[in-house]
Every structure is written in C-alpha cells, then in structure tokens.
Amino acid sequence: MKDLIKSLAGVSAPAGAEQEVIRAIRARVEGVADEVYTDTLGNLYAIKKPAAGASSSVKTVLVAAHADEPGVTVVDIDDEGFLRIAPLGHLAAADLVGRRVRFVRSKILGVIYAEGDAKRNAVDFSQLFVDIAVSDQEEARKLVQIGDAAAFAYEMQEVTPRVLLGHALDNRVACAVAINLLASANVPFQLVVVFSVQQQVGSRGIQVAGYRINPDLAMVLDATPTGDTPKAKRLNLTMGSGVAIKALDAGMAVAPALVQHLIEVAEKAQIPYQIDVSPEAHTDAANLQIARSGIPTCGLSVPTRYLDTPSQMMHMDDVDAMGKLLQAWMASERLFDV
Amino acid sequence: MLYDQALLRRLTEVTGGSGDEGGARQVLIEVAQSLADEISVDHLGSVTMRKNGEGLGRHPRVMLSAHLDEITLMVKKIDSGGFLRLAQVGGFDPRTLPGQEVTVFGREPLLGVIASKPPHLSTPEERKHSQPLDELYVDLGLAEDRVRALVRVGDRLTVRRNTIDLAGGRMSGKAMDNRASVTALVICLEELCRLRFGADVYAVASAQEEIGAIGAMTAAFRIKPDLAIAIDVCHGEMPGVEKDRVVPLGKGPVVTLGPRIHPSLYRRLLDTAKRHRLPYQLGLSQGATGTDADTLQVVAMGIPTALVSIPLRYMHTSVETIVFSDVQNAGLLLAHLIADLNSEFVEGLTCY
Amino acid sequence: MLLKALTEAFGPSGFEDEVRHLLREEVIPLADRVSTDALGSLIVEKNPDAEGSRVLFAAHMDEVGLMVVGIEDNGLLRFRPLGGVDPRILVAKPVRIGAERRYGVIGAKAIHLQQPEERTKPFEMQQLLIDIGANTREEAERLVEIGDPVVFATEYEEFGDRRAKAKSFDDRVGCAVLVELLKQPTTLPLTVAFTVQEETGLRGAGPVAYRTKPDLAMVVEGTVCFDVGEAKSHEQSTAQGAGPALSVVDGKTIANTKFREFIKSVADEEAIPWQYRRTVGGANDAGVIHLSEMGILTAAVSIPTRYIHAPAQVIHLDDYHNTIRLLSAVIERIEKGGHPIS
Known part of the structure; x- marks a missing residue:
C-alpha cells in the first residue's frame, strides 16, 4: 500500500492538468476493472461489473476520489523570462514563497518567489513569479506557455514507518485506497470508481461524472483537517485515531441514516473511526449529491495535518481503517436499505 | 379553514434541520394524507404531495416549492468537562445564541444552555466584542463521562422555543422560516380540494434549502414541471433598515419581480391577486433572491419560475415573527393561480 | 449598422x-x-x-444596468445595480429608464458644497439618485414604475484609431x-x-x-x-x-x-x-x-x-x-x- 501511495503521491497534477496522475492510475486499474474510460473533462472511470448471477435490476455504487491537487497556472511571461502565476485551488500566496514546483507539460522545475518589495505576510499573487533559470522571454517561451500548470514538486517521505509526509497525500492516498478496492471487489452490484478532476477549483469533474453515472449510492474518499495541533481550530479529529466518517462539511450534511449505518459497520468490524464535522472543508460529496434527482452520498476521509501545504501528514493506521471500512460497508447487507 | 395557526404552531415546534428534516416531515405527511393524491419522499428528504388535475390530455405540471428545513446547530467537538462545541447547519447570527436554552438530540433529547460569561467577570473590553460561534459552547449540566455516553459529534441541536401568540394575529417562534410557507402550501392544497383545476400539482416541501437549495433543484429535475413557484419568507419592515429592502407585515404576501422571475408568471400572480381580491405587495430583486427560486429557474432546460414570500421579522433567530393572515393569503393566491391556469398560458411561457 | x-x-x-x-x-x-x-x-x-x-x-x-427600487418625496429615484457596477463610475452620467426609455441623470453634490474630507471619498450607491425632472413622488410615479430597469444612455460612435465606444x-x-x-x-x-x-x-x-x-x-x-x-x-x-x-x-x-x-x-x-x-x-x-x-x-x-x-x-x-x-x-x-x- 505504501508503495502504491508513493508512486502516486510524487506526481504533479494540478487542477485541470491531471493527465500524468490519471495515466498512472489508469495503468493500475486497467487489469482489474472490466471497463476503463475518460470523459471530456478528464475524469477516469473504472467499472467493475457485478459478480455472475446478479439480477438484472442491478444497482450502481459510485466511489469517488479526486486525483488533482492545488497548483498554479502561468498567466504571463515577462521580458526577463520570469513567469507570472495565478492559483488553481486553495493556496495562499504567502505560503508559496520559496516553494519548488514542476510544470506538467514540459516537466521543468521552477521556484516560486516574491517581488523584492512584497511584504512577507501580505503577499498577493500579482507579486509572485516563478524562476525557471532562463535569461529572457524568448528562452522561457521555448519551455513554458501561458496556461501551463504546475504543482508542488516534492517526493513523499516517511516521518516514521507509519506516518507519511507529502504534497499530494490529499488525495492520492484515497486514490490508492480506491485502486485497492477495485482489485479486490467482488460485489453483487455495479461498482464505478471515479478518479475525478478539478476538485480543487469547485468539484467540477464530479459534477459531470455524477450526471453520467447517476448511481443509486455514492461514497466520496478524501482527506480532512484535524484539530490536534497547537492552537488548531476546534475540530474533533486527531491523526491516528481512525478513519473519519463525514457528518458535515462546508457543502453538505450527510443523511443521518447513512452516517449511522457507517458507524454500525465500523463498530461491528472493530474498525477505528471518528466522526467528521468540518464546516470549512470542501469535498466532491456536495456536488455529487445534487446530480440529476439527487444521490444518497456519504464520505470517508483520512484525518490529515497541514492540508494545502507541501507537507501534508497522514497516519497509515487511518489509511488502513479507510480501506477496511470501505470494504465492510460495501459488503453490508443493508447497503441499499438504510 | 381546517389548517390554521394550530398547524403552524405544531410545525414550528417540531425539529427539522437541513438534511435531517424527519420531525417536520412526519407532521406534514400526517396532515397532507387527506389532501393529496400521492405523497412521496425522495433521496434528499424532500416531500412531494401530488394533486391531480381534472380533464383529458396532457395536464400542465405545476411545482410549488416551500423548503421544509430550518437552521440548526451540530455538535462539532466534545471538550474536556463535557462542554459541546458547535457548528452551524444554515446561517446563524452567533450574537443571538448566548443564554439560549437548547435541546441536544443525543441518544436521548437533552436540555442544555449556551454558556455566557456573567457581566461581573467579563471586562468592559470583552463586552465590546461579540463572540463568534467558535467560542460558544453548550453546558448540559452532566459529568463528562455521561455526556460522552449520551452525545456524539454530529448530533443536532436546536434552540428550545415554544411558539408565542403576540397581539394583532402575530406569531413568533423558531423555524417560521420556512414552516410558515409550508403551512401556506397545505392551505393551498386544502383550497384546491374546493376548486376545479386542470393542472397536476406537485407541492414540494423541499429539503436542504438552508445549505444550498438543493432539495428543490433535485426534485425539479425529477418532476420537470412546466412552471414552478417558490414560497419562502422575506424581510419584514423594521426600524433602521432601508425601506426598499423590507415590507410591512400583515399587508399580504409579496410577489417578486427580477431576473430570476419569469415576467409573465409574475404578472399572472398580480392579476390573480387582483381578481380574487387578495392583498399582495411588490418585491424587487436585482439577482439572487436567496430562495429555492434561484435554483429552480435553471434546472434542466430552465423552468419558468416565480416567488411568493411571507413577510417575517428577525429572520434566522428563534423569535421569527409573522402575521398569520399573510400565510393564509399566500395559500389562497397559489390555489387560485393554479385553478385559473390554462394550457395556452403555460405553453406561452417559453415564447418571448 | x-x-x-x-x-x-x-x-x-x-x-x-x-x-x-x-x-x-x-x-x-x-x-x-x-x-x-x-x-x-x-x-x-x-x-x-x-x-x-x-x-x-x-x-x-x-x-449591466440598474433597477429603480424607490421614489423619494422630492421625485428623485433610488436604484440598485443589476449586475456588477462600480458606484464610482455612475456619478454624472445620463441614463434611460423603463419601457419609455425616459432620460434621467445621476447627479451628485457639487464639489463647491462638499467638505474637503468628502472630496476624497468615492460616492456610495446609497448617496446616488436618478433625477428624471419630477418635482414630487406623485409626479415621478406617473412617469416611471418601481422595478423599472435602467441603462446608460451612451451612443455608439467610432473614433480614434479604428476604435468604437458604446x-x-x-x-x-x-x-x-x-x-x-x-x-x-x-x-x-x-x-x-x-x-x-x-x-x-x-x-x-x-x-x-x-x-x-x-x-x-x-x-x-x-x-x-x-x-x-x-x-x-x-x-x-x-x-x-x-x-x-x-x-x-x-x-x-x-x-x-x-x-x-x-x-x-x-x-x-x-x-x-x-x-x-x-x-x-x-x-x-x-x-x-x-x-x-x-x-x-x-x-x-x-x-x-x-x-x-x-x-x-x-x-x-x-x-x-x-x-x-x-x-x-x-x-x-x-x-x-x-x-x-x-
């Protein structure tokens, strides 16, 4: 599992330019899914048909994990060859000064810095630039064009054998859990796993995926903030204490019956869990539940420290608990009947 | 009239937070049994009460949408000592919360108080600032282990409030936004039992309006109505607020004009009110109305949409105040609009 | 054209x-x-x-435009924006109002009458009113209706180096x-x-x-x-x-x-x-x-x-x-x- 996470978490895949990570995921699901395809926005769908002998009125469960991460896009190249950028997703300009990024199309590295007269705590994006070590605009244009996107360029690392650190653990860890699910699933319903794009800019990918698949039930896998660091916001979750079962986030309140069902499954299978009330967290669940006539949607997340920074921290115990609870939930007899 | 203040009182005194509308839904379904041809509940919790029109051929489909949910709070964290930290499900003004009694819907309903620091202990400097929601907490008067046994993160709570009759037919309580409109919906259905009409009416008590108007949107996608009318509350007149943002209480429901509203449906509502001598007031919007109308208008190929509102003071507090005659008149206006509809008018709604 | x-x-x-x-x-x-x-x-x-x-x-x-939302006793019209309008560009502009495309102007307190500190502050939307030439509320009500939309009165013209303004x-x-x-x-x-x-x-x-x-x-x-x-x-x-x-x-x-x-x-x-x-x-x-x-x-x-x-x-x-x-x-x-x- 750690190797799978590591292979996905080092890839740069900013919102709107996810092709590299989508390719990597595709290579891993093609052997285990019955059908694999992408759509206009770039979402990857991996479909597992029901086990033999299932009835004709077969139901569909959608499991979604977004593949993108926050990043930056080039809006201008100046005469000296410095790139001007704008954010893709939730990044604070001040947090980017001195960070390394990799461009998706050309693979080149760059470092983000701020104009000399920018105030340290009040930097805005118009003052940031990316240095790609060229001498003028012409040279820069050979490597980068306006619209190119970049994301953090840091390898995943282990703080301890059970604690991971990386720039895109949100949400490659969930992608890895979903890939494992496809490999092992043998279920009496149709399972559609969507590796969704453009979550960071407002869950755009999942909007069209939800419309396309129109499932009977949906589960969104993501990362969620903890409240266990010095003077953190007052949140319930602590790293290493179990998978987070979503009750509320910035976009939705999960139906109480769906939350209760997940709790019962977790307790029965003795899987550590915590309840997730994160009023400021955004996930694909909110946009998925409003597709067509409405889709019953719930969510599991990995409690994560330092979200939206290059040093996101997760505990493997929580990741394992997410995988186990997902499997147990899908095996539950009452899945469509809560 | 069968459905009067007693129904509104009953509907406001039960609980039905966004995404957890069960309490209000139960009362509504019980009441609507005798008024509708079919009642259904969808995936997101919206209740659809269908009433079939008379006649052969294709019936115009009319959707009415009054949201069923109310703003509530949720337990975000249990702090040491057993004090509950709060998240909001829908927009509260946190300044209205200190000192309120609440009911926490844990493993059993529990009475709690939202704590406030007594003036003797707070500094003059502290008293100049209002406390944000994140600093407020609920005291259940129980030991921490009892709290942890009875309450878990994700449980809902509401302000504990009985609805009060004020002078002049005014009623005051929690969740008038939007049970007043749900009551108008029931009054409309009841009136339709007396009237003849050719449209199929889908009266929807929509779920989750306070967190994105998503119940109305998804219900409309399923129903695909030819026209839709949202029923909600709007701000009642009060001192210190610009006159053109508010309307007086008791002078009739408000019919809104603006970009979200279909112009002929708006005029039709005014004409209906005049013809049946029902009082009405004019509302103006320059964009978002903050109601189900906003999402209804752009569902699928687009739906001709209108908005009827009931004036209400002190919105999103636990003393929301309305005049019942406005509720009755809203219900009657909707019923007469439906009874007076014809296919020609409905088909004309897409011809500009 | x-x-x-x-x-x-x-x-x-x-x-x-x-x-x-x-x-x-x-x-x-x-x-x-x-x-x-x-x-x-x-x-x-x-x-x-x-x-x-x-x-x-x-x-x-x-x-983008404006909407008439109220009429003052002196016949001036209150308005709110329809779409994104910066109030700073409204002052001293002619507009057209409602079905009859009636002319109006958005006036402002003359600079002579302003205190020095007023002069540096932009006008806010609430300070601006449309003058259609009516003297009283009743007179204005005969000419326009609450809810009437309003647009700028600019005419199309070509000018400069292949430029056009409208x-x-x-x-x-x-x-x-x-x-x-x-x-x-x-x-x-x-x-x-x-x-x-x-x-x-x-x-x-x-x-x-x-x-x-x-x-x-x-x-x-x-x-x-x-x-x-x-x-x-x-x-x-x-x-x-x-x-x-x-x-x-x-x-x-x-x-x-x-x-x-x-x-x-x-x-x-x-x-x-x-x-x-x-x-x-x-x-x-x-x-x-x-x-x-x-x-x-x-x-x-x-x-x-x-x-x-x-x-x-x-x-x-x-x-x-x-x-x-x-x-x-x-x-x-x-x-x-x-x-x-x-």
Missing part, C-alpha cells in the same frame, strides 16, 4: 426583450429554426438535422459576431444562442446547453482589457488590436487545452492575430456550458474591451473583424472534418 443598433438597444439582465427582438429580426432570414426558452434566451439553428459535429456558439444579450460591447459585440457568422453558408448542424442573464451569474447558458446538447461549444465575449496607463503586462488581461483573446483559466473554467490549440492552429494558418486572455479574474458562459450534463468541450474567444461594465466601453474594430474571420475559419475547418480531439 449592426454594432450601433445592438449596443444602443436596451437590455439589462432579466430585461433583454429589446435586444432579443432586434436579433430575431436579423437572424430569421438566416436560420432554419428560431425559438426561445423558459428564461428568454434566443436559440437559432441552421441545418438542425444535418450530420456532423453539433456546434454551439453563445453570446449573451444582457448588459455602452454594452460586453457582450453585444459577441452578439454582432454571431449574427455575422450566421450569414456564412455552412452544412454543419450549427446553433447560435443569444443567452440571458450572464451578468447576474451565468444563468441563461446552462438551460441552453442542456436543451441543445452540442458536441462543441464556443463562447464569444467582450472581455476585460486594461492595456492602458502604467499597467504591466500581467495586469492587462488583453491588449487592443492584438486579435481575439483565447481563454486559459478564469473564475469558472479551466479551458480545454486541445480545443485552444485547435483554434490557435486555425488562426496561425489563416494568419489571423490572436492573444491569450492573461488573467484568471472574471468568468463567462463557458463556466456553465462546459459542465452541462456529461461535460461539453468548450472554448471562449473574446474581443478585448476597455472599461467593461462602465458607460463608455471601447473596442478596436480590427479585433472585431478578426474574431469574425477566426470563428468563420474554425467553422470551415470543422466542416471539413477537423476536430479539436483528433
């Missing part, structure tokens, strides 16, 4: 009737089918039953481009939609996309241009005279790269100048069209417009003509079997 007629027509968001009537007259001889939808968007189809890629072009009819190039210039495109013969199943209410939240385009279900969509906009004064390259968004601007990223869309490359290749082959839209601010109808149903391949092409959302907006006529040339060439390319994804 089409640009003059379109830009002078009255059509704030939600009140696009006059623009729609005018466009309908223009397109009826050019189309196989013309219809309206529940919100009032005008949908124009050519060869609806033909084989080939179903292409949708969209431009919005509405403009009140509503955002997005009547797009509407004019689409009318010109309809004049070109084509065998494609082509839909041109003139949408409503873009300025109040991209409202009209979603239902149009759902109804027309195109394979490809192109949005034509009058977009932000600030190539003036001391603005640095990355603060300009677009430059006038440098050709149609291709969208990269804005507030609601990350544009499809392949579609943009396709349009670029057509421009380069036809030797039509083009530029990137170099800002992430703002949004247009592409934001809802590309997310309709299962997702629609969408591009946005814009005419750089200085001072958008203000009374006198300025375009370069070369950009206008080059946009028509470019889109016309794109249609021909698709007709010959070209496709962004191939």
Whole structure:
C-alpha cells in the first residue's frame, strides 16, 4: 500500500492538468476493472461489473476520489523570462514563497518567489513569479506557455514507518485506497470508481461524472483537517485515531441514516473511526449529491495535518481503517436499505 | 379553514434541520394524507404531495416549492468537562445564541444552555466584542463521562422555543422560516380540494434549502414541471433598515419581480391577486433572491419560475415573527393561480 | 449598422426583450429554426438535422444596468445595480429608464458644497439618485414604475484609431459576431444562442446547453482589457488590436487545452492575430456550458474591451473583424472534418 501511495503521491497534477496522475492510475486499474474510460473533462472511470448471477435490476455504487491537487497556472511571461502565476485551488500566496514546483507539460522545475518589495505576510499573487533559470522571454517561451500548470514538486517521505509526509497525500492516498478496492471487489452490484478532476477549483469533474453515472449510492474518499495541533481550530479529529466518517462539511450534511449505518459497520468490524464535522472543508460529496434527482452520498476521509501545504501528514493506521471500512460497508447487507 | 395557526404552531415546534428534516416531515405527511393524491419522499428528504388535475390530455405540471428545513446547530467537538462545541447547519447570527436554552438530540433529547460569561467577570473590553460561534459552547449540566455516553459529534441541536401568540394575529417562534410557507402550501392544497383545476400539482416541501437549495433543484429535475413557484419568507419592515429592502407585515404576501422571475408568471400572480381580491405587495430583486427560486429557474432546460414570500421579522433567530393572515393569503393566491391556469398560458411561457 | 443598433438597444439582465427582438429580426432570414426558452434566451439553428459535429456558439444579450427600487418625496429615484457596477463610475452620467426609455441623470453634490474630507471619498450607491425632472413622488410615479430597469444612455460612435465606444460591447459585440457568422453558408448542424442573464451569474447558458446538447461549444465575449496607463503586462488581461483573446483559466473554467490549440492552429494558418486572455479574474458562459450534463468541450474567444461594465466601453474594430474571420475559419475547418480531439 505504501508503495502504491508513493508512486502516486510524487506526481504533479494540478487542477485541470491531471493527465500524468490519471495515466498512472489508469495503468493500475486497467487489469482489474472490466471497463476503463475518460470523459471530456478528464475524469477516469473504472467499472467493475457485478459478480455472475446478479439480477438484472442491478444497482450502481459510485466511489469517488479526486486525483488533482492545488497548483498554479502561468498567466504571463515577462521580458526577463520570469513567469507570472495565478492559483488553481486553495493556496495562499504567502505560503508559496520559496516553494519548488514542476510544470506538467514540459516537466521543468521552477521556484516560486516574491517581488523584492512584497511584504512577507501580505503577499498577493500579482507579486509572485516563478524562476525557471532562463535569461529572457524568448528562452522561457521555448519551455513554458501561458496556461501551463504546475504543482508542488516534492517526493513523499516517511516521518516514521507509519506516518507519511507529502504534497499530494490529499488525495492520492484515497486514490490508492480506491485502486485497492477495485482489485479486490467482488460485489453483487455495479461498482464505478471515479478518479475525478478539478476538485480543487469547485468539484467540477464530479459534477459531470455524477450526471453520467447517476448511481443509486455514492461514497466520496478524501482527506480532512484535524484539530490536534497547537492552537488548531476546534475540530474533533486527531491523526491516528481512525478513519473519519463525514457528518458535515462546508457543502453538505450527510443523511443521518447513512452516517449511522457507517458507524454500525465500523463498530461491528472493530474498525477505528471518528466522526467528521468540518464546516470549512470542501469535498466532491456536495456536488455529487445534487446530480440529476439527487444521490444518497456519504464520505470517508483520512484525518490529515497541514492540508494545502507541501507537507501534508497522514497516519497509515487511518489509511488502513479507510480501506477496511470501505470494504465492510460495501459488503453490508443493508447497503441499499438504510 | 381546517389548517390554521394550530398547524403552524405544531410545525414550528417540531425539529427539522437541513438534511435531517424527519420531525417536520412526519407532521406534514400526517396532515397532507387527506389532501393529496400521492405523497412521496425522495433521496434528499424532500416531500412531494401530488394533486391531480381534472380533464383529458396532457395536464400542465405545476411545482410549488416551500423548503421544509430550518437552521440548526451540530455538535462539532466534545471538550474536556463535557462542554459541546458547535457548528452551524444554515446561517446563524452567533450574537443571538448566548443564554439560549437548547435541546441536544443525543441518544436521548437533552436540555442544555449556551454558556455566557456573567457581566461581573467579563471586562468592559470583552463586552465590546461579540463572540463568534467558535467560542460558544453548550453546558448540559452532566459529568463528562455521561455526556460522552449520551452525545456524539454530529448530533443536532436546536434552540428550545415554544411558539408565542403576540397581539394583532402575530406569531413568533423558531423555524417560521420556512414552516410558515409550508403551512401556506397545505392551505393551498386544502383550497384546491374546493376548486376545479386542470393542472397536476406537485407541492414540494423541499429539503436542504438552508445549505444550498438543493432539495428543490433535485426534485425539479425529477418532476420537470412546466412552471414552478417558490414560497419562502422575506424581510419584514423594521426600524433602521432601508425601506426598499423590507415590507410591512400583515399587508399580504409579496410577489417578486427580477431576473430570476419569469415576467409573465409574475404578472399572472398580480392579476390573480387582483381578481380574487387578495392583498399582495411588490418585491424587487436585482439577482439572487436567496430562495429555492434561484435554483429552480435553471434546472434542466430552465423552468419558468416565480416567488411568493411571507413577510417575517428577525429572520434566522428563534423569535421569527409573522402575521398569520399573510400565510393564509399566500395559500389562497397559489390555489387560485393554479385553478385559473390554462394550457395556452403555460405553453406561452417559453415564447418571448 | 449592426454594432450601433445592438449596443444602443436596451437590455439589462432579466430585461433583454429589446435586444432579443432586434436579433430575431436579423437572424430569421438566416436560420432554419428560431425559438426561445423558459428564461428568454434566443436559440437559432441552421441545418438542425444535418450530420456532423453539433456546434454551439453563445453570446449573451444582457448588459449591466440598474433597477429603480424607490421614489423619494422630492421625485428623485433610488436604484440598485443589476449586475456588477462600480458606484464610482455612475456619478454624472445620463441614463434611460423603463419601457419609455425616459432620460434621467445621476447627479451628485457639487464639489463647491462638499467638505474637503468628502472630496476624497468615492460616492456610495446609497448617496446616488436618478433625477428624471419630477418635482414630487406623485409626479415621478406617473412617469416611471418601481422595478423599472435602467441603462446608460451612451451612443455608439467610432473614433480614434479604428476604435468604437458604446455602452454594452460586453457582450453585444459577441452578439454582432454571431449574427455575422450566421450569414456564412455552412452544412454543419450549427446553433447560435443569444443567452440571458450572464451578468447576474451565468444563468441563461446552462438551460441552453442542456436543451441543445452540442458536441462543441464556443463562447464569444467582450472581455476585460486594461492595456492602458502604467499597467504591466500581467495586469492587462488583453491588449487592443492584438486579435481575439483565447481563454486559459478564469473564475469558472479551466479551458480545454486541445480545443485552444485547435483554434490557435486555425488562426496561425489563416494568419489571423490572436492573444491569450492573461488573467484568471472574471468568468463567462463557458463556466456553465462546459459542465452541462456529461461535460461539453468548450472554448471562449473574446474581443478585448476597455472599461467593461462602465458607460463608455471601447473596442478596436480590427479585433472585431478578426474574431469574425477566426470563428468563420474554425467553422470551415470543422466542416471539413477537423476536430479539436483528433
């Protein structure tokens, strides 16, 4: 599992330019899914048909994990060859000064810095630039064009054998859990796993995926903030204490019956869990539940420290608990009947 | 009239937070049994009460949408000592919360108080600032282990409030936004039992309006109505607020004009009110109305949409105040609009 | 003259009737089918039953404006904005109001009467009133109605170096481009939609996309241009005279790269100048069209417009003509079997 996470978490895949990570995921699901395809926005769908002998009125469960991460896009190249950028997703300009990024199309590295007269705590994006070590605009244009996107360029690392650190653990860890699910699933319903794009800019990918698949039930896998660091916001979750079962986030309140069902499954299978009330967290669940006539949607997340920074921290115990609870939930007899 | 203040009182005194509308839904379904041809509940919790029109051929489909949910709070964290930290499900003004009694819907309903620091202990400097929601907490008067046994993160709570009759037919309580409109919906259905009409009416008590108007949107996608009318509350007149943002209480429901509203449906509502001598007031919007109308208008190929509102003071507090005659008149206006509809008018709604 | 007629027509968001009537007259001889939808968007189809890629072009009819919300005892009108209006550009401008297009002026306290500290503060919306010449509330009520929409009274004029100014190039210039495109013969199943209410939240385009279900969509906009004064390259968004601007990223869309490359290749082959839209601010109808149903391949092409959302907006006529040339060439390319994804 750690190797799978590591292979996905080092890839740069900013919102709107996810092709590299989508390719990597595709290579891993093609052997285990019955059908694999992408759509206009770039979402990857991996479909597992029901086990033999299932009835004709077969139901569909959608499991979604977004593949993108926050990043930056080039809006201008100046005469000296410095790139001007704008954010893709939730990044604070001040947090980017001195960070390394990799461009998706050309693979080149760059470092983000701020104009000399920018105030340290009040930097805005118009003052940031990316240095790609060229001498003028012409040279820069050979490597980068306006619209190119970049994301953090840091390898995943282990703080301890059970604690991971990386720039895109949100949400490659969930992608890895979903890939494992496809490999092992043998279920009496149709399972559609969507590796969704453009979550960071407002869950755009999942909007069209939800419309396309129109499932009977949906589960969104993501990362969620903890409240266990010095003077953190007052949140319930602590790293290493179990998978987070979503009750509320910035976009939705999960139906109480769906939350209760997940709790019962977790307790029965003795899987550590915590309840997730994160009023400021955004996930694909909110946009998925409003597709067509409405889709019953719930969510599991990995409690994560330092979200939206290059040093996101997760505990493997929580990741394992997410995988186990997902499997147990899908095996539950009452899945469509809560 | 069968459905009067007693129904509104009953509907406001039960609980039905966004995404957890069960309490209000139960009362509504019980009441609507005798008024509708079919009642259904969808995936997101919206209740659809269908009433079939008379006649052969294709019936115009009319959707009415009054949201069923109310703003509530949720337990975000249990702090040491057993004090509950709060998240909001829908927009509260946190300044209205200190000192309120609440009911926490844990493993059993529990009475709690939202704590406030007594003036003797707070500094003059502290008293100049209002406390944000994140600093407020609920005291259940129980030991921490009892709290942890009875309450878990994700449980809902509401302000504990009985609805009060004020002078002049005014009623005051929690969740008038939007049970007043749900009551108008029931009054409309009841009136339709007396009237003849050719449209199929889908009266929807929509779920989750306070967190994105998503119940109305998804219900409309399923129903695909030819026209839709949202029923909600709007701000009642009060001192210190610009006159053109508010309307007086008791002078009739408000019919809104603006970009979200279909112009002929708006005029039709005014004409209906005049013809049946029902009082009405004019509302103006320059964009978002903050109601189900906003999402209804752009569902699928687009739906001709209108908005009827009931004036209400002190919105999103636990003393929301309305005049019942406005509720009755809203219900009657909707019923007469439906009874007076014809296919020609409905088909004309897409011809500009 | 089409640009003059379109830009002078009255059509704030939600009140696009006059623009729609005018466009309908223009397109009826050019189309196989013309219809309206529940919100009032005008949908124009050519060869609806033909084989080939179903292409949708969209431009919005509405403009930013104001709405009368109250009348003072002295006959002056209170108003609120319809769409995004900066109150600082309203002072001392003539406007037209309601069904009769009645003239009014937005006055302000004379500088002689202001305290020194007042002079440095911008006027706020609540301080501004429209004067229609009425002396009393009753007199005003006979002339206008509460709820009446209001637009700037600017007239279309050409000036300077191939420039034109008018009140509503955002997005009547797009509407004019689409009318010109309809004049070109084509065998494609082509839909041109003139949408409503873009300025109040991209409202009209979603239902149009759902109804027309195109394979490809192109949005034509009058977009932000600030190539003036001391603005640095990355603060300009677009430059006038440098050709149609291709969208990269804005507030609601990350544009499809392949579609943009396709349009670029057509421009380069036809030797039509083009530029990137170099800002992430703002949004247009592409934001809802590309997310309709299962997702629609969408591009946005814009005419750089200085001072958008203000009374006198300025375009370069070369950009206008080059946009028509470019889109016309794109249609021909698709007709010959070209496709962004191939």
